[in-house]
Amino acid sequence: KQEVTQIPAALSVPEGENLVLNCSFTDSAIYNLQWFRQDPGKGLTSLLLIQSSQREQTSGRLNASLDKSSGRSTLYIAASQPGDSATYLCAPNNNDMRFGAGTRLTVKP
Amino acid sequence: DAGVIQSPRHEVTEMGQEVTLRCKPISGHDYLFWYRQTMMRGLELLIYFNNNVPIDDSGMPEDRFSAKMPNASFSTLKIQPSEPRDSAVYFCASKKGQGIGTEAFFGQGTRLTVV
Numbered sequence: 001k002q003e004v005t006q007i008p009a010a011l012s013v014p015e016g017e018n019l020v021l022n023c024s025f026t027d028s029a030i031y032n033l034q035w036f037r038q039d040p041g042k043g044l045t046s047l048l049l050i051q052s053s054q055r056e057q058t059s060g061r062l063n064a065s066l067d068k069s070s071g072r073s074t075l076y077i078a079a080s081q082p083g084d085s086a087t088y089l090c091a092p093n094n095n096d097m098r099f100g101a102g103t104r105l106t107v108k109p
Numbered sequence: 110d111a112g113v114i115q116s117p118r119h120e121v122t123e124m125g126q127e128v129t130l131r132c133k134p135i136s137g138h139d140y141l142f143w144y145r146q147t148m149m150r151g152l153e154l155l156i157y158f159n160n161n162v163p164i165d166d167s168g169m170p171e172d173r174f175s176a177k178m179p180n181a182s183f184s185t186l187k188i189q190p191s192e193p194r195d196s197a198v199y200f201c202a203s204k205k206g207q208g209i210g211t212e213a214f215f216g217q218g219t220r221l222t223v224v
Contacts, residue, residue: 001167034213043200044215089152096165097142097202097213099152 004100023090115216127189134203
């Protein structure tokens with residue numbers, strides 16, 4: 001069974017900082033990996049999908065990288081804003097889709 | 110498409126009652142997932158279906174939980190009898206196939222409170 005770990009569990013930064021969220025997984029036989037954000041009391045919103053054959057995927061200020069062989073992915077957020085405050089979750093995709101505990105991000109104005 | 114639709118959004122029930130949660134996946138998606146989210150345990154995968162067939166139900170906590178997918182556009186998660194420890198937010202998600210373009214989408218969830 002796939003096990004997913006996200007580090008750090010929580011992160012608080014001042015507005016404007018660049019930051020990196022980490023995701024590691026135990027089973028590298030994945031099709032792709034997806035990053036989500038979840039606002040308090042809300043559902044999950046997809047941010048980026050990175051295919052197993054890709055090394056990076058970018059969307060606006062977000063950049064996700066994937067090192068499938070080592071079981072790691074990172075989400076880079078450039079020039080953070082208070083609106084980025086949320087919990088960020090990663091989900092490696094085998095046939096199932098399991099999640100880590102997430103990283104709770106707070107961006108202070 | 111309207112996205113993944115879950116109903117009801119909120120459910121309050123008494124211990125011992127039967128609860129049925131509903132999910133309509135995105136049209137054309139052939140995978141459907143049920144999750145439970147609590148503060149203590151995070152987001153747990155309960156069961157997932159492929160082409161309406163249950164593939165892995167190892168996350169279903171006990172026999173009180175059951176899930177069905179009678180057709181490609183509808184799934185239910187049933188708890189009978191419900192207990193206070195079942196209180197959680199239950200999410201449904203769907204995606205299309207494997208390989209290229211298999212982004213998963215989530216519904217807004219059902220917040221279940223068992224008193």
